Amino acid sequence: xxxxxxxxxLPTHFSFKECLWFLDRNFDxxxxxxxxGGVERIIDVDGHPLLVRITGDxxxxxxxxxxxxxxxxxxxxxSDYVTHWFDLKRDLAPFYQLLQQDKRLAYMVQDFxxxxxxxIPDVYEALCWCIIGQQINLPFAYKLKRRLVxxxxxxxxxNGTTYHQLPAYETLAQISTADFxxxxxxxxxxxxxxxxxxxxxxxxLSLAQLEALPDMTARQQLLTSIKGIGTWSANxxxxxxxxxxxxIPFGDSGLNAxxxxxxxxSDKKDTQGILRFFKxxxxxxxxxxFYLWRSLSKVTVPGK
DNA sequence: CACCAGGCGATTT
DNA sequence: AAATCGCATGGT
Numbered sequence: 270x271x272x273x274x275x276x277x278x279l280p281t282h283f284s285f286k287e288c289l290w291f292l293d294r295n296f297d298x299x300x301x302x303x304x305x306g307g308v309e310r311i312i313d314v315d316g317h318p319l320l321v322r323i324t325g326d327x328x329x330x331x332x333x334x335x336x337x338x339x340x341x342x343x344x345x346x347x348s349d350y351v352t353h354w355f356d357l358k359r360d361l362a363p364f365y366q367l368l369q370q371d372k373r374l375a376y377m378v379q380d381f382x383x384x385x386x387x388x389i390p391d392v393y394e395a396l397c398w399c400i401i402g403q404q405i406n407l408p409f410a411y412k413l414k415r416r417l418v419x420x421x422x423x424x425x426x427x428n429g430t431t432y433h434q435l436p437a438y439e440t441l442a443q444i445s446t447a448d449f450x451x452x453x454x455x456x457x458x459x460x461x462x463x464x465x466x467x468x469x470x471x472x473x474l475s476l477a478q479l480e481a482l483p484d485m486t487a488r489q490q491l492l493t494s495i496k497g498i499g500t501w502s503a504n505x506x507x508x509x510x511x512x513x514x515x516x517i518p519f520g521d522s523g524l525n526a527x528x529x530x531x532x533x534x535s536d537k538k539d540t541q542g543i544l545r546f547f548k549x550x551x552x553x554x555x556x557x558x559f560y561l562w563r564s565l566s567k568v569t570v571p572g573k
Numbered sequence: 574c575a576c577c578a579g580g581c582g583a584t585t586t
Numbered sequence: 587a588a589a590t591c592g593c594a595t596g597g598t
Contacts, residue, residue: 399579406578409596455594457581499581523579540588562579 272338275348277330282361284383285325291387294566296407299415299433300394309335311425311432312350313391314343318434320427321347330355335427353390356512361385364553368560371549373531377560386559388509392476393469394435395510396492399502400461416452417441417462441466461497468495476510485513508555516555517547527561 279285293303301310307324320335332351339347352358361383368374389395401417402410421436421444435441442463449459468474474491482488485507492503500519507516518524525537534542550557 402579404578404580404593405595406597410579412596453595455596457594461581497581501580505579518579521579522577538589 273334275332275334275339275344277332277348277351277357279325279327279329280357280360282365282383283355283357283385285330287381287384288325288355288387291384291563297411297415299411299418300435302430302432309432311434312347313434314346318423318425319343319347320425320432323351330357350390353388353512356385356388359385361556364550364556367550367553368557373533374557374560377564381560381563384560384563386508386556388512390510392474392479392506392510393438393465395506396465396495396498396502397435397441397462399505400458400465400497403458403461403502413452413454413458417454420452438466438469442470457497461495464496465498479511485511485515488513508558514552514555517558519543521558523562523565524558527564531561531564 289303289306289308292298292301292308301308303309307322309320309322311318311320313319318336322333322335324331324333330351332347334343334347365378368378389398397417398414401414405413418433418435421440423434423437424431426432436444444459444463446456446459449462450456454462465474474495479488479491482491488507488511489503492498492506493500498506501521502518504516504518505521507513508518519540525534528534528543528546529537533546536542547554547557
């Protein structure tokens with residue numbers, strides 16, 4: 270038995286290639302690295318960084334620790350993390366049945382077969398990314414994230430490559446407006462990030478606290494009580510981190526673009542039309558949003 | 574110089 | 587509740 274290897278069985282309708290395509294779609298991501306058919310990143314195990322490499326085939330995901338053998342504890346944490354990240358516990362068959370019933374979307378079942386809604390298991394990371402990405406184009410958003418991570422985060426070396434983690438929230442909470450400006454963050458973006466970091470540092474917000482709430486409405490309310498987290502961000506977190514199938518990031522520019530290009534609406538402000546469109550997809554709204562985002566890149570996966 | 578980008582908060586209706 | 591407005595900041 271290899272103590273540095275962990276494997277996870279795959280459900281049906283799972284394509285590692287499709288998932289990897291999403292992770293590697295030409296953005297300058299700094300919290301993981303896609304290399305030689307796999308993805309590598311640091312996973313936090315009780316405050317300790319563990320570098321792993323994930324590859325996949327038809328049957329399973331293989332997770333190699335690049336940092337020594339797994340312990341029983343790290344095996345559990347990493348397994349849970351990757352299961353969440355790749356959404357391994359979901360049966361996509363019902364979703365594909367719904368897609369087939371809409372002529373405008375049926376092509377997705379073939380073209381994107383096995384694509385999972387790639388999550389952000391860490392709620393702090395999800396919230397930071399929301400704020401960084403608000404109202405700016407994605408290439409610039411990735412630039413900002415890299416500046417923040419390289420300037421204030423935690424990094425480690427492996428075989429000559431540097432791997433990063435976000436700054437701890439205690440660190441982020443103390444970055445000044447001037448320091449944010451130097452990284453080309455707007456004043457409000459910097460303040461919003463500090464607000465989130467403080468909420469974690471002060472114990473007002475944690476994954477456990479969110480999960481303890483009775484329903485998604487209550488979770489959304491707690492999230493939007495933080496200045497800087499609006500409807501879009503709260504729903505983005507519900508979708509990518511808390512795995513709420515019904516979350517829709519209303520107002521999202523990419524979502525609107527996809528709805529327009531599919532002839533589903535003819536006006537971004539047609540709120541009723543959007544709600545009507547999502548109605549038959551009850552419980553799968555977030556998956557539908559993710560597949561609509563996917564459709565914006567017509568690039569197909571090599572070998573499919 | 575416009576207009577846009579994975580919006581938000583505050584204000585007004 | 588729903589619509590509108592001002593706001594930052596860089597990219598195209």
